Amino acid sequence: MLKISNLHAAIESVNKPILKGVDLEIGTGEIHAIMGPNGSGKSTLSYVLSGRDGYEVTGGSVDFAGQDLMDMEPEERAAAGLFLAFQYPVEIPGVQTMTFLRTALNEIKKARGEKEIDAVGFLKFVREKCKSLNISDDMMRRAVNVGFSGGEKKRNETLQMAVLEPKLAILDETDSGLDIDALRVVADGVNALRSENRSMLVITHYQRLLDYIVPDKVHVMANGRIVKSGGKELALELEEHGYAQYEAA
Amino acid sequence: MLNTKRRKETDQVSSVIPVYQSLYSNKDHSSDPNWLRETRDAGMSAFAGQGFPSVRNEKWKYTNLASLSAGDFIAVEPENDAFKIGPKSAWAEARMVFVNGVYREELSDINALKGQVKVVRLHHSLSTMKDYFGFLVDTALPTVGLNSALMQDGYRVVVADKAKIDGILELVFANSGHKNAVFPRNSLKLGKGSELTLVERHVGQGSYFTNSVGEVDVQDGAKFHHYRLQDDDISAISLSHSFVRVGADALYDNFALSTGAKLARNEISCVIEGEGGHLNLLGAYLISDAADGKGQTCDTTTFIDHAVANTTSKEIYKGVLDGRGHGVFQGKILVREDAQKIEGNQLSRALMLSDKAEINTKPELEIYADDVICSHGATVGDLDEEGLFYLRSRGIPKTKARALLVKSFVGEVLEEIHNEAIREAFTEHASNWLVANAEG
Numbered sequence: 001m002l003k004i005s006n007l008h009a010a011i012e013s014v015n016k017p018i019l020k021g022v023d024l025e026i027g028t029g030e031i032h033a034i035m036g037p038n039g040s041g042k043s044t045l046s047y048v049l050s051g052r053d054g055y056e057v058t059g060g061s062v063d064f065a066g067q068d069l070m071d072m073e074p075e076e077r078a079a080a081g082l083f084l085a086f087q088y089p090v091e092i093p094g095v096q097t098m099t100f101l102r103t104a105l106n107e108i109k110k111a112r113g114e115k116e117i118d119a120v121g122f123l124k125f126v127r128e129k130c131k132s133l134n135i136s137d138d139m140m141r142r143a144v145n146v147g148f149s150g151g152e153k154k155r156n157e158t159l160q161m162a163v164l165e166p167k168l169a170i171l172d173e174t175d176s177g178l179d180i181d182a183l184r185v186v187a188d189g190v191n192a193l194r195s196e197n198r199s200m201l202v203i204t205h206y207q208r209l210l211d212y213i214v215p216d217k218v219h220v221m222a223n224g225r226i227v228k229s230g231g232k233e234l235a236l237e238l239e240e241h242g243y244a245q246y247e248a249a
Numbered sequence: 250m251l252n253t254k255r256r257k258e259t260d261q262v263s264s265v266i267p268v269y270q271s272l273y274s275n276k277d278h279s280s281d282p283n284w285l286r287e288t289r290d291a292g293m294s295a296f297a298g299q300g301f302p303s304v305r306n307e308k309w310k311y312t313n314l315a316s317l318s319a320g321d322f323i324a325v326e327p328e329n330d331a332f333k334i335g336p337k338s339a340w341a342e343a344r345m346v347f348v349n350g351v352y353r354e355e356l357s358d359i360n361a362l363k364g365q366v367k368v369v370r371l372h373h374s375l376s377t378m379k380d381y382f383g384f385l386v387d388t389a390l391p392t393v394g395l396n397s398a399l400m401q402d403g404y405r406v407v408v409a410d411k412a413k414i415d416g417i418l419e420l421v422f423a424n425s426g427h428k429n430a431v432f433p434r435n436s437l438k439l440g441k442g443s444e445l446t447l448v449e450r451h452v453g454q455g456s457y458f459t460n461s462v463g464e465v466d467v468q469d470g471a472k473f474h475h476y477r478l479q480d481d482d483i484s485a486i487s488l489s490h491s492f493v494r495v496g497a498d499a500l501y502d503n504f505a506l507s508t509g510a511k512l513a514r515n516e517i518s519c520v521i522e523g524e525g526g527h528l529n530l531l532g533a534y535l536i537s538d539a540a541d542g543k544g545q546t547c548d549t550t551t552f553i554d555h556a557v558a559n560t561t562s563k564e565i566y567k568g569v570l571d572g573r574g575h576g577v578f579q580g581k582i583l584v585r586e587d588a589q590k591i592e593g594n595q596l597s598r599a600l601m602l603s604d605k606a607e608i609n610t611k612p613e614l615e616i617y618a619d620d621v622i623c624s625h626g627a628t629v630g631d632l633d634e635e636g637l638f639y640l641r642s643r644g645i646p647k648t649k650a651r652a653l654l655v656k657s658f659v660g661e662v663l664e665e666i667h668n669e670a671i672r673e674a675f676t677e678h679a680s681n682w683l684v685a686n687a688e689g
Contacts, residue, residue: 050642053634078644090639094657094664100640103653108644143657160643 001065001199002026002168008059009048018044020224021060026168029196033210034203035235036221037243042203043087045221046172050084051077065167078104079111081167085157087176092144097156100144101126101163108164129162133189151182158189168199175209187212207239222246265320266300269293272323273398284379292388292397299391311577311609312514312548317486322430322458332425332454340670341448342416343368348423350431350459351402356421366414366445367407371434374405381438385464385492387518393490396462400434403461406447408471410440417446417668422461424453424485435463439471441496446474446668451509456484456540463489469496469523476671478678481509484540490516495560497523504666505532506675507547508682511539514548514577521553521560528553528562531666533659535682537572537603544573544606555584555591558618564595567662569655570606571686580625581613588618595625600632600658652683 002025009019018041026032036042048055049062051074062069067080092100106116117125130137135155145153154174161169171190175183190213194200202213210218210232218234219226227246228234273293278286301317302309334356337344345368346356352370359368375382388397404420424431439445451459459481467473481487487510495501505515519528530553536545553562568576578597599608612625632654640650659679666672
């Protein structure tokens with residue numbers, strides 16, 4: 001599904017290298033977690049994968065379902081089935097969540113040469129998604145993320161994922177800013193979207209998220225590289241011993 | 250160098266004055282009663298003493314009328330009136346149409362409001378309006394003075410006390426021709442406890458100059474929703490100055506949407522004279538390049554006088570500037586001594602879609618009372634890059650994402666339009682502008 005090979009990237013404005021040779025392969029239906037200390041390059045990796053401006057890829061390659069991801073615009077990546085759940089979802093005043101989601105879904109359908117969904121059909125579709133994720137559809141009538149609590153914002157990300165049905169979802173620090181109850185609700189939502197066709201990359205600083213979203217593999221990132229990979233038990237080990245041994249390296 | 254330039258400007262200013270003076274003296278005012286002739290004379294001498302204001306005049310610092318001073322627009326008689334006027338808008342109950350400043354009965358339809366509200370052309374009633382004509386208007390201002398001198402037609406609307414008019418009255422001002430000038434003069438009185446919704450549409454084709462003046466008296470307990478769509482030709486110069494008086498517990502609710510004209514100035518001077526009076530001054534402008542390749546200028550200049558206690562005002566203007574568009578916002582709020590418990594909020598926001606666009610904002614608060622809540626804010630920004638990336642990451646292509654963000658920016662103020670049909674019509678007009686301009 002996703003194959004990252006020797007990926008190098010820098011922050012454009014200051015020409016500062018952040019990713020220094022990342023190698024990572026995620027198979028179809030697998031859930032991988034990347035853990036690491038602050039500044040290790042975790043979030044940069046998610047931005048580079050989703051195509052945010054301001055990062056320059058200086059080496060290596062990323063293959064996503066047979067396509068060269070680094071050659072694509074952000075909207076093309078979304079159409080190809082990539083989804084980034086933001087650490088800080090953006091507020092868009094004046095755009096109703098419903099309009100936003102329908103526009104997004106139809107643009108993706110258009111890009112794939114599929115038939116667009118009409119307003120009535122979409123309403124029905126999104127209500128079912130809300131119901132399955134235990135989200136009140138009142139959120140759909142509000143402007144995107146405006147005045148949402150931290151928990152609501154993350155649930156909105158989950159809902160977007162449910163509506164857009166990506167092949168690969170990157171969850172960037174989904175646990176940040178959430179209390180334990182909100183975390184559980186969001187994790188339940190994410191788990192409901194697990195499927196054998198959908199891969200996920202969970203980026204987190206803390207082990208606690210992985211109690212709820214249990215990964216197949218855990219990678220440790222430090223200083224812009226994956227320095228160790230293992231099974232889910234690696235997360236527990238990190239919780240106990242911290243990142244110090246990896247940072248020193 | 251500087252001196253040469255200054256002398257040249259002065260020469261231009263003075264050169265155009267005799268042209269308007271002879272225009273005025275060649276007109277036959279013999280049927281005007283004395284008081285009206287005095288008003289016209291006073292207007293003409295105010296203009297003759299100053300000419301069109303130059304950028305050295307503080308109130309006109311950012312809006313340059315040099316082409317008017319140079320005498321570009323002087324022939325009052327239009328060459329033609331070929332501009333096609335479509336049917337009455339779907340939301341309108343009745344309408345009056347003015348073509349090149351003159352009322353056109355065959356294009357108008359005011360029967361539906363007959364008996365509910367007095368709607369007449371000013372031309373017919375002017376000579377009988379001595380007691381309530383011009384009492385709010387400051388004829389000493391040069392552009393207003395020029396209007397007073399040369400005005401010939403416009404609308405006069407009087408709503409009787411307690412009359413609540415459901416149907417919307419549409420006023421169309423259509424201009425056409427080349428280098429002609431028109432001076433519409435409008436007058437409105439809402440009796441105590443009455444209510445009216447009125448929409449002005451300014452449209453046209455050609456390089457004309459329209460200089461309109463309006464006078465609005467919203468008496469105690471009355472509610473007046475006054476909407477204005479300025480869609481003049483992008484070769485035209487469109488000046489408008491409204492003088493508004495708001496009585497006790499009365500509401501003056503103004504929304505101006507502007508997309509047209511090479512140079513437009515919408516000036517509103519309001520005094521809230523009765524306790525419980527409220528004022529909404531709202532609007533949006535979307536501008537880009539003018540027909541001559543230079544930028545369109547859109548100037549919104551407002552003055553709010555909180556003359557008594559317990560009065561409130563809300564002011565929001567949003568501008569979308571593409572190409573070489575030039576926006577101007579000057580907003581002054583005056584709170585007089587002893588006018589306690591005032592709330593006045595003012596906001597001007599501009600969205601720059603091009604690095605060649607320009608905006609000048611000048612908010613001014615002048616407060617002499619102490620128990621007052623007043624705020625003003627002015628923001629200028631580019632499209633939110635974070636928001637743009639967020640939308641694109643969800644599969645929405647860049648051009649569409651940009652349009653969505655611009656639409657939401659303008660949408661915030663369009664939402665404030667009280668009447669649903671007008672809100673939809675104005676939103677559609679703004680969307681059409683975005684499709685034609687910003688999405689490319």
